[in-house]
Structures are given as structure tokens and as C-alpha cells.
Amino acid sequence: MKTKQRFTRRSFLKKTTGLAAGAIAFPYVVPSSALGKAGTIAPSNRIVMGAIGVGSMGTGDMNGFLNKEEVQMVAVCDVDKNHRENAKNRVDDKYRNTDCATYLDFRELIGRGDLDAVMMALPDQWHAIPAIAAARAGLDIHAQKPLARTIREGRAICNAVKRYGIVWQTGSQQRSEGRFHRACELVRNGRIGKVHRVEVGLPNGRPSETKSPIPVPEHLDWNFWLGPAPWRPYTDFGNGTCHWHWRWIMDYSGGQLTDWAGHHIDIAHWGLGFDYTGPVEIEGKGVYPKDGLYDVPIAYKINCRYANGVEIIVANESEQPKHMGTAWYGEDGWIHVNRGGLWAQPQSILKEVIGPNETHLYKSDDHKQNFLDCVKSRRQPIAPAEVAHRSISVGLLGEIAMLTERKLRWDPEKETFTNDDEANRMLSRPMRSPWHL
Amino acid sequence: MNRWAKVLTALLVVVFCFAMAAELFAQQQATPPLKALIVTGQNNHGWKQSSPVLKQILEQTGLFRVDIATSPPKGSDMTTFKPDFAAYDVVVLDYTGDPWPENTNTAFLRYVKSGGGVVVYHAASNAFPKWKEFNEITGLGGWGGRDEKSGPYVYWKDGKIVRDMNPGRGGEHGPQHAFQVINRKTDHPITKGLPEKWMHAKDELYSKLRGPAKNLTVLATAYADPKQRGTGRHEPVLFTVNYGRGRTFHTVLGHVGRGSTSMPPMECVGFIVTFQLGAEWAATGKVTQKVPVGFPTASQVRSWKDYKPPSLDDILAKVITYNYGRSREPLSELSDIIRNAYDSPEELRIIEGRLAGVVGLKGTLACKQFICRQLSIIGTKDSVPTLAKMLTNPKTSDMARYALERIPDPAVDKALRGALGKTGGKIKVGIINSLGQRRDKKAVKQLGKLLSDPDKDIALAAISALGKIGNSKAAAKLYKARPKIQAQLRLPCAHAYLMCADKFLASGSKRRALQIYRRMYVSDEPLSIRVAALRGIITAMPDTGLKNVLDILKGDDTQMQAMAIGLLREIPGREVTKAVTAEMPNLSVTGKVQLLSALAGRGDRSALPAVLDAAKSPEADIRAAALTALGALGDASTVDLLAKTAATATGPEREAARSSLYQLSDPDVDQRILAGIPQADSKVKVELIRSIGERNVVIGVETLLKTAGDPEAKVRLESLKVLRAIAQRKHLPALIRLLLNLQSESERKEAERCVAAVARRIVDENRRAEVVLAALPSVKNVSSRCSLLSVLGKIGDDNALPVLRTALKDEDVNVRDAAIRALADWPDPRLIDDLRQVARTSENKLHQVLSLRGFVRLIGLDSSSSPEQKIKMYQEAMELAPNADEKKMVLSGLANLKTFAALQMAAAYLEDSALQKEAEVAVVRIADGTYGSHPQKTKVILQNVIHISKDDSVRQRANRLIEQIKQFEDYLTAWQVSGAYTKEGAGPHKLFDIAFPPETDPENVKWQIMPTATDKGKPYILELHKAVGGGDRVAYLRTNVWSPKSQKLRLELGSNDGIKVWLNGRVVHANNTARTIAPGEDIAEVTLRYGWNKLMMKITQSGGTWSACARLSTLDGGSPKGLKVATDPASKADVRIQLIGDDFSTWRKHGDWQIVGQAIMNPENEKRIATEPGIGVIVNGPKGRTVDLLSLAEFADFRAHIEFMVSRGSNSGVYFMGRYEIQILDSWAVEQPTFSDCGGIYQRWDDKRTPKGYEGRPPRVNASLPPGQWQTFDVIFRAPRFDSSGSKIANARFEKVIHNGILVHQNVQVTGPTRANTYKDEKPKGPLMLQGDHGPVAYRNIWIVPLKRSQP
Secondary structure, three states: OOOOOOOOHHHHHHHOOOOOOOOOOOOOOOOHHHOOOOOOOOHHHOEEEEEEOOOHHHHHHHHHHHOOOOEEEEEEEOOEHHHHHHHHHHHHHHHOOOOOEEEOOHHHHHOOOOOOEEEEOOOHHHOHHHHHHHHHOOOEEEEOOOOOOOHHHHHHHHHHHHHOOOOEEEOOHHHHOHHHHHHHHHHHOOOOOOEEEEEEEEOOOOOOOOOOEOOOOOOEOHHHHHOOOOOOOOEOOOOOOOOOOHHHOOOOOOOHHHHHHHHHHHHHHHHHOOOOOOOOEEEEEEEOOOOOOOOOOOEEEEEEEOOOOOEEEEEEHHHOOOOOEEEEEEOOEEEEEEOOEEEEEOHHHHHOOOOOOOOOOOOOOOHHHHHHHHHHHOOOOOOOHHHHHHHHHHHHHHHHHHHHOOOEEEEOOOOEEOOOHHHHHOOOOOOOOOOOO | OOHHHHHHHHHHHHHOOHHHHHHHHHHHHOOOOEEEEEEEOOOOOOHHHHHHHHHHHHHHOOOEEEEEEEOOOOOOOOOOOOOOHHHOOEEEEOOOOOOOOHHHHHHHHHHHHOOOEEEEEHHHHHOOOOOHHHHHHHOOEOOOOOOHHHOOEEEEEOOEEEEEOOOOOOOEOOOOEEEEEEEOOOOOOOOOOOOOEEEEEEEOOOEOOEOOOOOEEEEEEEEOOHHHOOOOOEEEEEEEEEEOOEEEEEEOOOOOOOOOOOOHHHHEHHHHHHHHHHHHHHHHOOOOOOOOOOOOOOOOOOEOHHHOOOOHHHHHHHHOOOOOOOOOHHHHHHHHHHHHHOOOHHHHHHHHHHHHHHHHHOOOHHHHHHHHHHHHHHOOHHHHHHHHHHHOOOOOHHHHHHHHHHOOOHHHHHHHHHHHOOOOHHHHHHHHHHHHHOOOHHHHHHHHHHOOOOOHHHHHHHHHHHHHHOOHHHHHHHHHHHHHOOHHHHHHHHHHHHHHHHHHHHOOOHHHHHHHHHHHHOOOOOHHHHHHHHHHHHHHOHHHHHHHHHHHHHOOOHHHHHHHHHHHHHOOOHHHHHHHHHHHHHOOHHHHHHHHHHHHHHOOHHHHHHHHHHOOOOOHHHHHHHHHHHHHHOOHHHHHHHHHHHHHOOHHHHHHHHHHHHHOOOOOHHHHHHHHOOOOOHHHHHHHHHHHHHOOOHHHHHHHHHHOOOOOHHHHHHHHHHHHHHOOHHHHHHHHHHHHHOOOHHHHHHHHHHHHHHHHOOOOHHHOOHHHHHHHHHOOOHHHHHHHHHHHHHHOOHHHHHHHHHHOOOOOHHHHHHHHHHHHHOOOHHHHHHHHHHHHHOOOHHHHHHHHHHHHHHHHHOOOOOHHHHHHHHHHHHHHOOOHHHHHHHHHHHOOOOOHHHHHHHHHHHHOOOOHHHHHHHHHHHHHHHOOOOHHHHHHHHHHHHHHOOOHHHHHHHHHHHHHHHHHOOEOOOOEEEEEEOOOOOOHHHHOOOOOHHHHOHHHOOOEEOOOOOOOOOOOOEEHHHHHOOOOEEEEEEEEEEEOOOEEEEEEEEEEOOEEEEEOOEEEEEEOOOOOOOOOOEEEEEEEOOEEEEEEEEEEEOOOOOEEEEEEEOOOOOOOOOOEEEOOOOOOOEOOEEOOOOOOOOEOOOOOOEEEEEEEEOOOOOOOEEEEEEEEEEEOOOOOOOOOEEEOOOEOOEEEEEEEEEOOOOEEEEEEOOOEEEEEEOOOOOOOOOOOOOOOEOOEEOOOOOOOEEOOEOOOOOOOOOOOOOEEEEEEEEOOEEOOOOOEEEOEEEEEEEEOOEEEEEEEEEOOOOOOOOOOOOOOOEOOEEOOOOOOEEEEEEEEEEOOOOOO
């Protein structure tokens, strides 16, 4: 059988130079009836995407993109066959065909050559390598936070994004939620006066448990799942698979701290205008489980001082007076925001209009749509790599401060510690062969 | 190695204790600063044993020199006993005996008063009952005739100290036992940094101590459990006393009997450390010691042999046997030691040496991996030789690199380069990667050769490494290799080559960088590489870059155009803007749209003419993009265009024009808008007026007051709307004038809303109506008066109530109407009764109706009445309603009440033809709120609506809801709620573990139906803040789930915050956390039994909103079939036969078997089991040797679930039918399990056979957990079959044996009873038997489900 002709926006643009877009009708494999509003998006404007990592988070992201008319999802990739097949079924279901390709190895998906963009939702140790490979292939990327597992990996992603001029959106979707935008705009425009302190409350950690290694399930390529992380025998991290609770193991994640740093620290930075800088002094204390499988802190508290004297205190929510979310304290009041609400003192701030001559922050109502719009317009999306890097850096610096139990001084320009050699060694992680950045 | 290090190493070897060595190191430099004196010599306890230990404990801190003052023996002449207290910083009392001579007493008092420290240890509490001052120093004591005259009993209750003056003896204790110590003061120098709760080793727990207790601070208490013959009180065990300037630290812990050889309480880390910290505090008032590693936890005693912390060697000995899945505790200890040594390079070097020694020779792979990680942080060139050896071994190469890569010493590079030639494949790849990561310039030559390696991975690694090294030699190698490189490596190679250019650029070699960029830009590499090259050119030489960009814009490669436009961000400057805008006309539609977006991003206003030009484009997309760009680039001159476009265009263009008009940031814009209004045509005027509101142009009020009188109604209305948003108090008189002059009813209403809104913004609630009230007397015109009364109603300032009440009696009926309307509008439910009264009693039909309307409206606003009360009020309103119209109004009010009762009430009117339509609407609106909580019943009512309704939109809505119900059916939405439960002083984290009545006494708890969810999109979210309020509390939710079969399902949970879940009374999930809700964040695999299952959730909350959700799905995520959910199940049939209950009634004779609440492996003797009273667990007696336990009931085919726990080395077994055994044994970590290992089918035995044992069957895998952990068996067993004559026709058979979730046997037949059986014969039925005589074992949660007989 002759392979069906695949059509991509990339190739389309090249071939139809000079002609008004959409002027020619193209046969397309997707019946328009499957595309919501009778396929109103011209093929030329469809963004051809692949999905790398289609576990729980990835499936959510993928569904989000599948629901966008301008997206054509053509391939999915996962090291777990079950994930792969489920994702393929969803895609095929949507388009009422059986065309979605499946891959175990992300390099093959990236190497297809017909993609415009990829989305990624992977364990943290796997954030940098595929991202850089995709950037190198010129693909635009929507990837989950935190940006990377180490500061050096995050920097490498930022460099690649910049070098190849690709559009990068981090999955820190709180930036596209009105409440957070509003809170940050109020803070940025001085509605609570000069800010001196910010409290960031993130979820409490989980207690550990001891688990024995067991045989690797047939549907999983465990070696690939581990990737650049140090080898360990397969263990059920909870709930019968390795997919749920890897987040509590330092080889793959820094726990709730690095998971949520990408949200509430991100928001703290946005409000303060710290999107492109970082703290100059970090000190932290964590309570680590001593004996079980999980080794990320159960409780944590990190104090960060910035060059202008502002202090950000990041801690698990039990340690924070206002619990979850971001709370800025200024000379004239405070503002606290989380997914449950927006509060302020004085309350009247919340009704104030931000005038045309004040600072207006980037506005997006739909995080994934913003990414797609930018893929088309080549604008910077609302959560670009560098911003995400600076947000997660606070979490990663905090992690190092807790592990060394020392007050660390940080140069946010050079991204090195100025007073601690051991801490500097922790800025990157050697990778298991054959993986490298 | 330098000399110091040699000396130290030698010391280490001799003393083999790292911590001690550090102390010795310290001691050699200075003598300890503090002097301590232990006073002893008489004691009813083993002072000869305890005093030297106390001395050792104190000396170990490195802070104390210790002397011991031993008194003359009891009964002898004491006059010579004159210790020189004054020479010491702290006096430790290990003495209770004959009185000291008077002058010794005086000296002691003088010593304390003048600031001396005292430590009172255990029995010294009880010394000198008659010596008043001594007792004031010690605070509390016991025995020796102490009673109420000695002072109060002191204990801890409800968060504070109780001083209890009840009469009675002082001092008692029960049998020795391990107990938990709780620190009550956590900010004291002694307790700061200690865990809040810790387990103390088996000891006497002093209780009922009494004494003067002046200036006494309780640091820690322990609960004297009545089960240990305790008082049931929290007794103080550590406390301090201030006496004069002196400080006392008093510990009642540490009992040592006379002649004892073992002293568990003194070996307890908790005792030792608190003693050390307490002594320092007593001596100095401060604590400088760090809390050491290995402190006891809330549940685990920790002991130090020889009363000192374990040495590095001790820890390493444990680390070398570490394996995955084992406790990480030794690893934690080792990292703690390393972290504590960070400050001392000497110590670190010693540790490094030891680690390198261990990793080079011994240890499991897991241990080596761990040590390599440590070396990666602290390693130096000293470790390199050892690590280099590991580099070439496939098993250890990666871990060695992990360490090497991070060690910043050239020796590493040398070692890596050296290994390059000796390795191949993946190892070599790793080494190349490390060389690249380390940017080793010396490796370039070797790496260059590898570029052509036939092994693709090696070549790829070499490419990347050279790119990272990035010097000119590396670049040259890459350049040379490019033409010949394998096709699939071209992209990485180009990437690496570009990385070299980036490096050159960063180091200032612009020329060399440009050479590469240009080369790559004109190459035939993929687009991405050329884009990167272009970006390089732009960065290095913006002018050239710009020229290239312009060429691209002129050309026809649209893809490159898109990328180039994206890069414009990085080239600043007006000329750039000018040059690129000049190219705009040549671009495609897409290109133009992109360029406009880029221009907007650049923010350079010189692009304005081009943008304005684009705004005239015939292409709608381009116009929209241009209009959007105007928001950033436009000035006052663009106001007209934007306003005009907003007024005339449609769709995205109109949106873009409006939003740009609102964003324009030129300071003249506001004036321009105001100035433009008079001349503008009415449509444009409306847009301009609207922008005044959006831009918050406060100075625009005057203009608006004018336009509010515009001839065009639309303009007038828009003006009023904007005034409502931006006018201030000072404008109220003008607004009122405006209002009074308006003729049109609709505008007047708008103006009323406007005045009311401005008035409501006044901060002082009591002055809001002021201006309107002031205006009222002078207004004579009736309709104007009515307007103002209506405004007063909307403002809702209580000061207006008298005016309104007076107006109720006005002679003019219209005024009376207006007053009633105003009251009916009153935004305060307090008026609910007034209105109800008028509605009931007024003769005036209109007034009746108006007040009824107000009444109905206020029911909606009333937040203090319960939904039930509101239903009653709506029913009352329905009765009062004089006609169908008013009834419809009641129905529409009712529709806001989202309860099932409201749904039922609305549904009742579906039959009434006059009201049917409104009832239908009400039903679908209410159903929107009830379909979560009452999915099934709501569905039935909705189906009825679909059946009878003639309104398509209603039917559609009903259908949509039914669809949604189907979608959410797997969620459990029908719940009862109980709570909230709180406990003073307990935060959510603690509340999690406090058992409230739903856990302890569920049937006598008040349960209410959980209100429906209000989030339409998520009807399954159980909003607890709406049900039980907020703040440090707990709620319980319960429901019942009927399952058509016994099945394993996934319970997907979400909660904000902590969640604990019970299924059929057993905890199936617990997560003490704090978070926002994310459905399915927690997953628990649960087994539903056939029939009704009880499900209960406990949710904790810390603040803000809180909620939970739960759904059941099959293990593969599907929808389980045939489940029913009900808060009140019709039948509670239970097919499980539970064998463990609160007595032994389900068993035959039970010998020494005991029922207990908890069983753990005894930490002091791991061969034994320690228990805690309670129910739920059975153990086979204190010694682990008693009878076998046989169930009373007999079974044939059945499924069994058995949970068991063995202590170290112990043995038991489960005999199916009393005959066929599945072995239980501590088989943890056995690599080749045999039939006699845990999970094995034990062998049969026949003395006549050779071998005598036969038919034993090892488990397929060893699924054992460590001893002390609870394990499970899940077994499907089939009994042997017999024909009618009694001859066996089929063997007994283990259809499935699952050990800890892992299948260990499938379909294994057994031909007859196992060795050591109770019955020799075989029968169709038999009891379950638990072996009780082979060692300590505990069982819990054993249940059996009889199975239908399958064919043999």
C-alpha cells in the first residue's frame, strides 16, 4: 500500500510560496467533521505536533492540544507501551482514523521531519536531552515544568532555545490564569508599595516507605525510563508502577519543592519583575526521610535574598502563615494569591484599574492557545524557557542549600556559587552512558 | 599524605571512631573548658555503674573535665565529705542517701545561688526529702515520705502544666517499659533541634513526683499509661529549675539497678544527648553542641553501645551491605557525617580516604554507587586512582564517572583520557561524554580520531564533546569531519560546530565565530542550523545580520522568513525598524502578520506609518494584526482611527481596535479621547466613551455628565454606564441632578443604578445615603421622588430606612409603591420578615405582590438560613402568590437553590399546566446543582422533563446534564458528611491522626447529606468549606458502594488537604498532606467485596477552601460495571468471613494466643515481637510458642486473605484445611528460595521414602519483605474432590498463591497433607490453621470468601 501523503505546515509554506494561503484546497487525511467547527482551519495553518511522554500529565496536555482545531497530532512517544497505546487510541479516536504513529524512542519521533512542534511531559531527569534535540531540529516546544533537573541542564535548554530561535512554552499555566496575572500586575504597579518580603507556600512533602525491587513489567523499557539517571533496579514507586511517585526520589525530582517552584515561585518572580534574575543568597533547611525509598524532603524552608534586598521565603505550606500560594508583603499592604483565591490588604486594591500608562503584564487566557498563536506569529510566549529557568533555579538552589546546610552566595549572572565549591559541583549531574546533553 | 593526616589516620585506626578522633583532635589543642563534678557514693540504685557512665557521657562532648566525688558509705561518718563545689561549673547529683554535713549543705547552696549549675539524675530526685532548699533546687522529688506538704503534684494536661494540690504520696512507677517522650517546650536551648517526640528505651517512668516546683519549666513529659500501672497522666521527665542565679537540669530518666550489667536506659541516645545538652545548659546557660545523627524517632528507640555515637567504621560496615530496597538509614548517617565535616578539610580528607578504600574493595554495587555519589561532592585527586580502576569495569564505570566528572582536578582528565584507549562501546561513550563535559582541551586529538569511528554512538559522543570543548582545534576537527560524517550525525555535527562559534564569540574572537556562522548560513544544512547561524551573525555583527534578514524578507523562502522575523527581537535600533518595515509590502499575508507582531514587540514607534498603512490592507488578518500593533506603537493621533474602527468593524478587527484603544500609552491619549467626543458621530462617540471607562480616565466625568444629555439614547446610556464605574462621591449631586432630569424610563433606571453604585463605593457604610437623603426633601415631583426612593433601596444604607418607612404611608400611591419597591430591593436579608409581613397582611394587591417579590428575592440572598428553611419559605411564598405570574417568580427564585429538595419542589409543578414551562426551566437549573450529589434521582426527573417539555432548549439542557451525569457516574458523588471536628492546638497535620467519633463510634455520629457541588464543570468536587466551614478542621464523608462481585478497583482520589480512607473499616489510603485538589492525584488500589461496601474518607484542612473527590475505576482506568452508590444502602450483606475480631470466638482452643492492638518487631530483641494493647492483631504469646490455631468454621474451596508479620528468623505457616501448608518464614533477601522459604508449599514427609521429604515447592520468586514488616498472602484454594464412595478423584490444589502482590504459585496440586499436619487424612472440608509453635508471629485481617465449587 502506498503510504498516505502527509502534509505539514512546514512543507506547505515552502511549496506554496507566493500564493495566498488557503487558496488551494488540499486533500487531507482528517475528515473535517472530526475537527469541531467543520474544519474551519485551513491545512496551511495547522500545526503538526508530536507528543513525547504521554503518562498522566502528558495525556492531559495532549488532550488539550487535540481539542485545538489548528493542531494535527500525528505521533506519540512513551517508554511504556500502555501509555503509548492509550495515547494513540485517543488520537485516532479524535481523527477517526488509525494514523497516529507510536514511538518508544523520542529521537525517532523528532527525526520524522514533518513536525512543527512537540509537547513533552516527562520525569524531570528527562527534561533536558529531548528538549535540546527537538530545538536543534527546529521544532517549537511546549514542555512541562520544572524546566530541568539541574541548573546547568536548564541553562543548556535556554541556550538551545535561543540558538535555534524556536518558540518555547513552559507548562506553568498559572501565568495564563486571570487571578495570577491580576495579582502580579497589582504588585508590579506598586499597589502594596515597595515589596520587602514574599512568602511562597508549596505542598507538604510525603513520608517515605521501604520497597523492594521487583521484575520490570513487560510493557516498560525501564532502562530508557531511567535514561541519564543513575541505574537502580525496577521498583514499584507506588500504585503498581514507576509512574506515580518518582517525584519523591532525588534522582528524578526534587519533590514538591521543585515540582511547585515552577508555579508559585514563578508567580512570585513575575510580580517582582525578577523573570530574568535570581537570588544572591540562599539558606535552607529540609527534613529528609532517613530510611525509606523516597529521599526528597518532607518539610522544607528556604530563605532567598535578592540583590535589591527583597527576601523570598519558600516553604512547605504548613510552615507558611498563609499556606499555599504566593504572598507579597509591601510597605502598604499585602497580596496573596493561590488557586483558591486572591486576597489583599487593604481589600480595596483588588478593585483598582491598571491604567494605560502603568505596567501591563503579558496577557494570555489560554496557555496552550498562547503557545500555538506564538508558533504562528513567532512571538515570545508567556512562559519562555529563560523565565522558567529562573523560577526553577530558586527551587534547585534551595535544594542545594538544604543538602549542604550552608548559607550560599549566588551570582545570578554567571550562575555559580561564589563561596562554596561543593555546592558548585551540585549544579550539574553526570549522566549515565550513553546520554549526554 | 601530610604528617598531620598521617597522625590522624593512625589515631583513627587505633581509636576507630571518627567522632572520637575529632574530639581528640580538639582536645590536643585545648583542654575542655568546663569542669563537672559527679556527686555519688550512696544510692539505692547502681551508682557504681552509673557514675562512670555519666562521666564518660560528659567527657565525650569534649566540653567537660569530670571529677567524681564519692561519699563515705551509708551509715558512716559523713563529716569528711566536703566537695569543693565552687571549683566546678556543674554538679551532677547521682546521690540519694545520708544527709551531708551542714557546712557541705551550706557550700552547695552558696554554689547554686551564686550561679552554679546542677544536674539531677534519676534517683537523685528523691534525695533529702526534708531539706527545703535542696528541694527548691531540684524542683520535684518522690518517696522519702513526700506528700502534699512537699508541694503540688506536677503534670501536663491540655497543653499546660497542672499543679495539683490533692493530698497523697509523692513518687511511684510501674514496671519498666519503653515509652515515648514528648518535648513540651521546643524553643528551650536544650530541646531546640530535637524531634518533638522520641522513644525512650525501657526504663522506670517516675510519676506522681511532687515538690516546691518553683521557677520550674517542664521541657518534656511522658504518658504514664495505666496499662503499665501508670497514672494516666503526662508526667514530667525533663525539666529545669532556676534557683538564685543557679540553673538545674533535672532528668528522671536512666534507671540502673544495683549490680546491673546492662543499662538500656543509659544507652538510649535520647537519654545521653539530653543529658549532655542539659549539663552544658546547667553549666553555662547556653547550648553549643549540635544534635548528633541517629536521634530516636517518635516510634523507634535508638541506642549507642558504649554510650557513644557509632564511628565511621561502624557506619561503613553497615553501608557496605546496603542494597536497593533496604533501609537507607546507614546511608543517611554517612551523609550526615560528611555534611558535618564540610567545614574541616582535614576531616574531609580522612573520610574521603576511607570511602575510596571501601569503594575500591568491598561493598555491594548499590553501596559503591552511593559512595561514588559522596565522592562526587567531596572527592579530590586522592580518589582518582581508585575510581579510575572502576572506570573500565562495565558494572562500575558509570558510577565511577559520576564521581570523576565532578572532581575538579586535572588528574581526572588524565585518567579519563587514559581509559579511552582501553575501553569500547558504551563505556567508551561515557568516558567521551565526561571528557566533553569537563571541556578537556587535551583530549581533542584523541576525540578527533573518534569522529570517524564506525560505532555511531562513539562518533556522536565525540562530536558533542568537541562541540563542548569548542577551541579552534576542536572546530578544525569538526570542520574537517563534516563532509565525511554519517548522514544521521550531520545535524549533531553542525550543532557542535556552531557551539564552537558561540564559544569564539563569547571569548571575543568575533572573526573566527563569523567564519563558522557564515559557512553554516550558506550551507545546505537543515533550516534550524541555518537559523542558528543567522542568529550568530546577528549577534556578532548586527549590520551584516540585518542585511541577511532583509535579503530573506525580499526572497521567497517563507519558512526562513518566519524564523528571521522571530529573530528581529535581537536586533535593536531605529534603522532596523525602518529597513524591515520597508520590506513589508513584499511579504506574504502570513509574513506581514508576523512582522506586525514583531514590530509591536520591538515597541519602536517609528514603525507607526507602516503599521497604519497595513491597517488599510485589504486582508482582514493583516488589518487585525496592524490594529493590535497599534496598541503598542500608536500615539494620540491613532485614537480616531481606532475609535472609528471599533465603531464600524466587526470580529477580530473590532476586538483589536478596542483593546488597542484601551492600551494606548501616549500621555496625550486621554485628552484626545475627551476632545474627540463632541465632534464624533454617535457610534464613535459610544466607543470613545467606553474607552474612558476602560482607561479609568477620572477626569472624564465632566465630559460624561455632558454626554449623558446627548440627543442619542445609545450615547446617553453608555455615558451612564461609564459614570457608574468612574464617578466619585463629589459627583453625586451632579449625578442626582442628571437623574432627576431624565425622562426615559430605561435611562432613569440606568441613572438610578449609577447613583447607587457611586454611593455604595463610599467607604463609610453609614454615610452612603447621605447625599441622596439630603436631596430628597427639595424634590417635589412624584416620579423624581420615586426614583430617589428606589436609589435608596439599592444603596441599602440603614439610615434611609426611616425615610422609606415613612414613605410607606405617603398619601401618593406611587410613592408608597416606590417605598415598597425600595424595601423589596433592600440588599439585606434582615428585612425578610418585614416583607413577609406586608405580603401576608397588606390589602393592596400591588403591595402584596411587591413585597412578595422582595421576600422571594431576599430568600435568595439569605445566607443564614439552611436549605431546609429556605424550602419552607419558598413554599410559603408559593401559597402567598396570588396568581400564576407570581408563582412563576417563586419558581425562578427556587431555581437558585441547588438542593435536591428544591428539585423535588420544582418538579411537583411540572404537572401544573400554567406553571409547567417555568417549572421545566427551574428543574434544569436546579438539576445543574444536584446532578453531582443525586445523580440517579436527578436523572429520572430530567428524563421526565425531556419527555413532557416542548421547549427545545430545555430538552437540550436536560440532555446535556444527563450526558454529564453519565460522564461523572464513576465519581462517587453521593455522600454523607460529618463534622467539622477540631481540636484546640492541633493543626491539620496533627488532626490527621486524631481519631474523632466517626472513626471510633460511627453509628452514633450525626451525618448529613453532603451538599451539592457548585462548580458546574466539576460536580464531583465535594466542597467541604461549603458544608462545614474552614480553618484547622477535619470532616468525614461516608457512603456505600455496591459491587456485583468481589473486585480490585482503583480508587482515584483528590483532596485538599490530607486524606485518609477506610474501606469496610480498614484504612486503605492515608496521605497527610496539604495541597490543592487534583482529581486522581492519589490512587489506592482497593478490593471491593461482593455486595455493599462501606467507604469513609477523612479530610483535613488548613485554610481557605477545601474539598475532596473520589471515583472508582478499573485497574486499567475503565469504568467499573454495575456499581451502585447510596448513602443508605438497602442491604448490607457481607460475604467475607472475617476470622480476626475482638475475641477468639471464631477459633478453636487458642492457648497463649493473644489479641493485641499492634505488633512490631521488638527493637531491643529483633527475635521477639513487642505488642501494644488493643484489638485487630493476634500474636502467638510472649514467647512465640503455643498451640496451632484452628478456625471453628470449615471450608472447601475458598479465597483467603492473610496478613502476617514475623520477627527476625521466625517461622510459622498457614495450613489450608489444617493440612496443606504455605510456609511462613523470615526469608528476607534469600536469593534462591526453597520450599521451606516464605511462600513455599512445604514438603510432605514419609519415613519410608528416599528422600523422606518430597513434593515441596519453592515460590516462583522470593517476594518476602524484611522481618517486622506486614506481609500478605492471597490464596485461591481448591479442596480435594471425592466421589460418592469417598475415593479421592482430584487432589487439593493451590490455584493461586500471591505473596505481597506477587504470584508465587499457580495451579499446584498437593497429593496429601504436608509434614507436621494436624490431620493425616484428607476430607472435603477443613479448617484454616495458623502454626503457633515455631516462633513469634502476628496475624491480622484474615478473611475468607467461600467459592463455588469449580469442576476438578
